[in-house]
Amino acid sequence: MRAILLPVFGSVLVACSGDRAASSASPAGASVAAPSVTDDFGAPLPTDAQFAERVVSLNPAATEAIFAIGAEARLVGRSRWDKYPAQVERIPALGDGIRPAVEAILAARPTLVILYATAENRAAADALTRAGIRTIALRVDRIAQFHAQLRALGVALGATARAAAVSDSVQRTLNRVRTLTARVTDRPTVVWPVWNTPPMVIGGGSYMDELLEIAGARNVFHELAQPSPSVSMEEVMARNPAYVIVSATQATELGRNDSWRALAAVREQRFITHDPVVTGRPSVVLGMAAVQLARALHPALADSLRDR
Incomplete structure (x- = not known):
């Protein structure tokens, strides 16, 4: 059963392939890699707007x-x-x-x-x-x-x-958000399932893993390179995350799932609720997504994280 329907397709349900990675962008103050000259299929990118009419x-x-x-x-x-x-x-x-x-x-x-x-x-x-x-x-x-x-x-x-x-x-x-959460000494461990059965979770190859780190959490599957690797429930239980990142409807689904109820965080309803309309879009709402996650993970920072 699918856990959430992400508003746009992206990294979440697509494992890393051989497609070329885009060039890196860095936070303010860091060095920035040279812009890419080819797209993710290796074709040359336009160097001007001559093809932009339609x-x-x-x-x-x-x-x-x-x-x-x-x-x-x-x-x-x-x-x-x-x-x-x-x-x-x-x-x-x-x-x-x-x-x-x-x-x-x-x-x-x-x-x-x-x-x-x-x-x-x-x-x-x-x-x-x-x-x-x-x-x-x-x-x-x-x-x-x-x-x-x-x-x-x-x-x-x-x-x-x-x-x-x-x-x-x-x-x-x-x-x-990163600056504010850097003050936090307790960075909770989390798992972020994107598919309930069989389990698929956010791995280190996804922007959603980056959002968790920025928001002050530790993804227990961070070391897996794929954006959304398949894992076993035994692996999830062995890593024993303190919280589970869920949508509102997914919390109910996991609570009724015998496999997921074997995880203490699910049995005890230790859920961090996110809005997939925001977190599921690798787009101009990335900042908003980081703010939402940080406020849910660290309520003491809520006033400092008010939207600007």
Whole structure:
């Protein structure tokens, strides 16, 4: 049974593959890696906005970023999975974001198509390229990739200044949360299940693991490199996390699940509740997600973590 339905596809239910990682973004004051020159399929990224006249985005995180940088007027199509921001409903939906219908995309007469970088979309990227359409394939498994995505979209859509401003704003919030939680001496151990049976949990390859660290927690599966590895209940019980990160509905589901009830944190209802509408989006709400998690994990910091 699935535990939560994440609002956008991303790192959570996709194990790490051989796709190239995006370049790193660093907190303020640290050195920053040079921007990537290729997308996550290895294709050259646009160096200017010459392909930006008519854009189809079948990548929900990218679509939300396009709105955030003020380039939504260029959109002529989206996937049916794009839900944020609410204004996205005005953009024609062209079907699925994975294994998309190439004919429907071509009918929108795009000059640029933004895809989610998964192996299942390589065929679509190749078909669009053969049709003379420029493509960008991106994925966000880590916070650094979110910043890299913003940079790439800013260049491709002629909105570099706005993209930089959004990136800086998100990073400032993340830095503020990290600074506040650095004072905490008790960093609780947690497990974050994203699938109940068989268990799948957040691993060290996910931006959600990064959010936990920023928010002042220790993920008991941090050392696993995949974003969302499959684990056994025996492994979960052996690590004996103090808390379980859950959505409101998931708390009820785990409480009725005999396997999960073998875990003391579940039996004793030691849950940290999150809102998957926020935490499940590797997008411009990353700062908000860190704030929510930190306030839930460390109530004493709630006043200092009020939204700004």
